[in-house]
Amino acid sequence: MIATDDTQAFSEIYSRYKGVLYLHAFRMLGNEEEAKDVLQDLFTTIWTKRHDINHIASFSSYLYKALRNRIFDVMAHKKVEQKYIDSLARFMEEGECITDQQILEKELTQVIESEISLLPPRMREVFELSRNADLSYKQIAEELHISDKTVKKQVSSALHILRHKIDVAFIFALILLRN
Structure with a gap:
């Protein structure tokens, strides 16, 4: 019925599954906002691709699989973000170390030149x-x-x-x- 632009059918599916899918997303992600975002993304995608979903045998299985895939995408994105943050932190630490070393070298060079003079x-x-x-x-x-x-x-x-x-x-x- 959703494939035929039936907004009432979409509202019914949303009402039926939003709570249970939210709990599942929250357990997997451990973050309320991320769980809400994933759920909203899922239902938005279902509505925008409603014409392609007429061949789904079990709608609840489809919803859980689609939600699971979105959760995995969020987790993968978190890993990439964390790698970037770690890399940036390492760079900042090494950058400070390099800067300190350059300052020390410059000061020692000045001391040596001064003492030679x-x-x-x-x-x-x-x-x-x-x-x-x-x-x-x-x-x-x-x-x-x-x-x-x-x-x-x-x-x-x-x-x-x-x-x-x-x-x-x-x-x-x-x-x-x-x-």
Whole structure:
């Protein structure tokens, strides 16, 4: 009768099945609003596709199967939503971590450059030729007209000074980032 646009037949089916279908949807979904939405969607679809439902043997079985399929769709959508939320949360956490790491690297680079600039002039020159120009101790000694041992001692002293200053700066930066 619904297939022939009988609104009275549709109202009767709605009245007969809405309560029991709602309870079933609510038990499956655990949410009143979602259960109401699924039920409304089911009955809206039945009315809009009423011309295609004349060949249904058991209307109650059809309603339960259609409702079950809609509930499964909602559950699948929830899983996709949850994956998206989890992915977004992970990204936010990692993004913060990456940002913190970049800040720490930038601050340490500034500390290193600052500490290198505070080295005695000759020691700074030897150290920069060793680290920035990648020259060997022998090449530096020849260029500056000093002995290999002096170059080695200057680089060693510079590293000792920088390690101490960088360790202190690194610990301070970590404390700031934690707070």
